[in-house]
Amino acid sequence: MKLKRREFLKLAGATGAGLALSQLGFNVRSIEAASKECRIHGASEYTSICNFCSCGCGMICHVKDGKLINLEGDPDHIINEGALCSKGAVMYEVPNSDQRVKTPLYRAPGSDRWEEISWETAIEKIAQKIKETRDENWIAEETVDGQTYEVHRTDAIGFVGGAQNNNEECYLFTKMARALGVTFLEHQARV
Numbered sequence: 001m002k003l004k005r006r007e008f009l010k011l012a013g014a015t016g017a018g019l020a021l022s023q024l025g026f027n028v029r030s031i032e033a034a035s036k037e038c039r040i041h042g043a044s045e046y047t048s049i050c051n052f053c054s055c056g057c058g059m060i061c062h063v064k065d066g067k068l069i070n071l072e073g074d075p076d077h078i079i080n081e082g083a084l085c086s087k088g089a090v091m092y093e094v095p096n097s098d099q100r101v102k103t104p105l106y107r108a109p110g111s112d113r114w115e116e117i118s119w120e121t122a123i124e125k126i127a128q129k130i131k132e133t134r135d136e137n138w139i140a141e142e143t144v145d146g147q148t149y150e151v152h153r154t155d156a157i158g159f160v161g162g163a164q165n166n167n168e169e170c171y172l173f174t175k176m177a178r179a180l181g182v183t184f185l186e187h188q189a190r191v
Protein backbone atom coordinates (compact mmCIF):
# COMPACT_ATOMS: atom_id res chain seq x y z
CA MET A 1 0.00 0.00 0.00
CA LYS A 2 1.40 3.37 -1.03
CA LEU A 3 0.92 6.36 1.23
CA LYS A 4 1.62 10.00 0.41
CA ARG A 5 3.62 11.88 3.03
CA ARG A 6 0.58 13.92 4.08
CA GLU A 7 -1.60 10.85 4.40
CA PHE A 8 1.08 9.18 6.49
CA LEU A 9 1.29 12.18 8.84
CA LYS A 10 -2.48 12.19 9.24
CA LEU A 11 -2.48 8.49 9.97
CA ALA A 12 0.39 8.73 12.43
CA GLY A 13 -1.18 11.68 14.24
CA ALA A 14 -4.66 10.23 14.44
CA THR A 15 -5.91 8.68 17.65
CA GLY A 16 -6.48 4.98 17.22
CA ALA A 17 -4.23 4.69 14.23
CA GLY A 18 -2.38 1.81 15.85
CA LEU A 19 -4.42 -0.88 14.17
CA ALA A 20 -4.10 0.63 10.70
CA LEU A 21 -0.37 1.16 11.16
CA SER A 22 0.26 -2.33 12.44
CA GLN A 23 -1.59 -3.63 9.40
CA LEU A 24 0.83 -1.67 7.27
CA GLY A 25 3.74 -3.40 8.94
CA PHE A 26 4.92 -0.51 11.13
CA ASN A 27 6.26 -0.87 14.64
CA VAL A 28 3.29 0.69 16.45
CA ARG A 29 5.04 1.17 19.79
CA SER A 30 7.85 3.17 18.22
CA ILE A 31 5.39 5.24 16.25
CA GLU A 32 3.27 5.94 19.35
CA ALA A 33 6.34 7.05 21.28
CA ALA A 34 7.51 9.25 18.41
CA SER A 35 4.07 10.78 17.86
CA LYS A 36 3.87 11.83 21.52
CA GLU A 37 7.03 13.83 20.96
CA CYS A 38 5.90 15.06 17.55
CA ARG A 39 4.98 18.73 17.76
CA ILE A 40 1.84 18.30 15.65
CA HIS A 41 0.53 15.44 17.78
CA GLY A 42 -3.12 16.14 18.67
CA ALA A 43 -3.28 19.22 16.43
CA SER A 44 -6.04 19.91 13.91
CA GLU A 45 -4.94 20.18 10.30
CA TYR A 46 -6.19 22.82 7.88
CA THR A 47 -5.20 23.92 4.42
CA SER A 48 -4.67 27.59 3.67
CA ILE A 49 -3.20 29.95 1.09
CA CYS A 50 -0.12 32.14 1.56
CA ASN A 51 -1.13 35.75 2.05
CA PHE A 52 1.96 37.41 0.64
CA CYS A 53 1.96 37.37 -3.13
CA SER A 54 -0.31 36.50 -6.01
CA CYS A 55 1.17 33.04 -6.62
CA GLY A 56 -1.30 31.70 -4.05
CA CYS A 57 0.86 28.84 -2.76
CA GLY A 58 -0.97 26.19 -0.73
CA MET A 59 -0.09 25.52 2.88
CA ILE A 60 -0.88 22.98 5.54
CA CYS A 61 -1.46 24.49 8.96
CA HIS A 62 -1.60 22.67 12.29
CA VAL A 63 -3.57 24.35 15.04
CA LYS A 64 -3.62 23.39 18.69
CA ASP A 65 -5.43 25.21 21.49
CA GLY A 66 -6.36 27.96 19.04
CA LYS A 67 -2.75 28.62 18.08
CA LEU A 68 -0.91 27.88 14.85
CA ILE A 69 1.89 25.55 15.86
CA ASN A 70 3.15 24.36 12.49
CA LEU A 71 3.01 25.50 8.88
CA GLU A 72 4.45 23.90 5.76
CA GLY A 73 3.99 23.83 2.00
CA ASP A 74 1.17 21.61 0.78
CA PRO A 75 2.66 18.81 -1.37
CA ASP A 76 -0.78 18.16 -2.92
CA HIS A 77 -1.26 21.78 -4.03
CA ILE A 78 -1.22 22.28 -7.79
CA ILE A 79 0.75 25.55 -7.67
CA ASN A 80 3.65 24.99 -5.29
CA GLU A 81 3.66 21.19 -4.80
CA GLY A 82 4.94 21.56 -1.24
CA ALA A 83 7.49 24.33 -1.83
CA LEU A 84 7.40 27.72 -0.15
CA CYS A 85 9.63 30.72 -0.77
CA SER A 86 11.31 32.51 2.14
CA LYS A 87 8.31 34.82 2.63
CA GLY A 88 5.80 31.99 2.67
CA ALA A 89 7.96 29.94 5.02
CA VAL A 90 7.79 32.69 7.67
CA MET A 91 4.06 33.33 7.33
CA TYR A 92 3.92 31.30 10.52
CA GLU A 93 4.91 34.51 12.34
CA VAL A 94 1.91 36.49 11.10
CA PRO A 95 -0.98 34.93 13.04
CA ASN A 96 1.16 34.38 16.12
CA SER A 97 2.63 37.88 16.30
CA ASP A 98 1.63 39.96 19.32
CA GLN A 99 1.71 42.95 16.94
CA ARG A 100 -1.04 41.50 14.80
CA VAL A 101 -3.97 43.88 14.38
CA LYS A 102 -7.18 41.96 15.03
CA THR A 103 -9.78 44.72 15.12
CA PRO A 104 -10.29 47.82 12.95
CA LEU A 105 -8.48 50.92 14.21
CA TYR A 106 -9.76 54.47 13.80
CA ARG A 107 -7.94 57.76 14.23
CA ALA A 108 -10.37 60.64 14.47
CA PRO A 109 -9.55 63.91 12.68
CA GLY A 110 -7.08 65.90 14.84
CA SER A 111 -6.43 62.98 17.15
CA ASP A 112 -2.92 61.66 17.84
CA ARG A 113 -4.05 58.12 18.67
CA TRP A 114 -5.75 55.12 17.18
CA GLU A 115 -8.77 53.62 18.86
CA GLU A 116 -10.30 50.17 18.40
CA ILE A 117 -13.73 50.15 16.80
CA SER A 118 -16.11 47.32 15.94
CA TRP A 119 -16.38 45.88 12.44
CA GLU A 120 -19.94 47.25 12.21
CA THR A 121 -18.71 50.78 12.96
CA ALA A 122 -15.80 50.42 10.52
CA ILE A 123 -18.07 49.20 7.70
CA GLU A 124 -20.51 52.02 8.40
CA LYS A 125 -17.72 54.61 8.25
CA ILE A 126 -16.31 53.18 5.02
CA ALA A 127 -19.76 53.14 3.42
CA GLN A 128 -20.31 56.79 4.42
CA LYS A 129 -16.91 57.80 3.00
CA ILE A 130 -17.58 55.99 -0.27
CA LYS A 131 -20.96 57.70 -0.58
CA GLU A 132 -19.56 61.18 0.19
CA THR A 133 -16.57 60.75 -2.12
CA ARG A 134 -18.71 59.39 -4.93
CA ASP A 135 -21.29 62.19 -4.63
CA GLU A 136 -18.63 64.92 -4.50
CA ASN A 137 -16.67 63.54 -7.46
CA TRP A 138 -19.36 62.21 -9.75
CA ILE A 139 -18.75 62.67 -13.48
CA ALA A 140 -22.02 62.35 -15.34
CA GLU A 141 -20.87 63.58 -18.74
CA GLU A 142 -17.66 64.10 -20.62
CA THR A 143 -17.03 66.09 -23.78
CA VAL A 144 -14.51 64.79 -26.28
CA ASP A 145 -13.88 66.58 -29.60
CA GLY A 146 -17.05 68.61 -29.14
CA GLN A 147 -19.18 65.54 -28.58
CA THR A 148 -20.74 65.05 -25.13
CA TYR A 149 -21.09 61.54 -23.75
CA GLU A 150 -22.80 60.20 -20.65
CA VAL A 151 -20.08 58.43 -18.66
CA HIS A 152 -21.45 58.09 -15.10
CA ARG A 153 -18.27 57.38 -13.19
CA THR A 154 -16.00 58.61 -10.41
CA ASP A 155 -12.22 58.87 -10.65
CA ALA A 156 -11.87 59.53 -6.91
CA ILE A 157 -12.14 55.93 -5.70
CA GLY A 158 -9.94 52.95 -6.50
CA PHE A 159 -10.44 49.26 -5.76
CA VAL A 160 -7.60 46.77 -5.27
CA GLY A 161 -8.15 43.03 -4.97
CA GLY A 162 -5.78 40.65 -3.23
CA ALA A 163 -4.28 37.23 -3.86
CA GLN A 164 -6.54 35.62 -1.28
CA ASN A 165 -9.74 36.66 -3.02
CA ASN A 166 -11.22 33.75 -4.91
CA ASN A 167 -12.94 33.96 -8.30
CA GLU A 168 -16.40 34.41 -6.79
CA GLU A 169 -15.26 37.20 -4.45
CA CYS A 170 -13.45 38.97 -7.29
CA TYR A 171 -16.60 38.70 -9.41
CA LEU A 172 -18.66 40.36 -6.64
CA PHE A 173 -16.02 43.06 -5.98
CA THR A 174 -15.95 43.87 -9.69
CA LYS A 175 -19.74 44.05 -9.85
CA MET A 176 -19.83 46.38 -6.85
CA ALA A 177 -17.05 48.60 -8.22
CA ARG A 178 -18.73 48.91 -11.61
CA ALA A 179 -22.09 49.63 -9.96
CA LEU A 180 -20.44 52.44 -7.98
CA GLY A 181 -18.94 53.89 -11.17
CA VAL A 182 -15.36 53.00 -10.18
CA THR A 183 -13.06 52.56 -13.16
CA PHE A 184 -9.74 52.27 -11.31
CA LEU A 185 -10.06 48.60 -10.54
CA GLU A 186 -6.91 46.56 -10.10
CA HIS A 187 -5.60 43.36 -8.62
CA GLN A 188 -2.52 42.78 -6.53
CA ALA A 189 -1.30 40.23 -9.07
CA ARG A 190 -0.98 42.95 -11.71
CA VAL A 191 0.41 45.79 -9.55
Ligand code: SF4
Pocket: 050, 051, 052, 053, 054, 055, 056, 057, 080, 083, 084, 085, 086, 087, 088, 089
Ligand atom coordinates in the same frame (compact mmCIF):
# COMPACT_ATOMS: atom_id res chain seq x y z
S1 SF4 B 1 5.11 31.19 -0.69
FE1 SF4 B 1 6.20 32.84 -1.72
S2 SF4 B 1 5.75 32.57 -3.91
FE2 SF4 B 1 4.20 31.39 -2.73
S3 SF4 B 1 2.44 32.80 -2.47
FE3 SF4 B 1 3.76 33.00 -0.66
S4 SF4 B 1 5.12 34.72 -1.13
FE4 SF4 B 1 4.23 34.03 -3.06
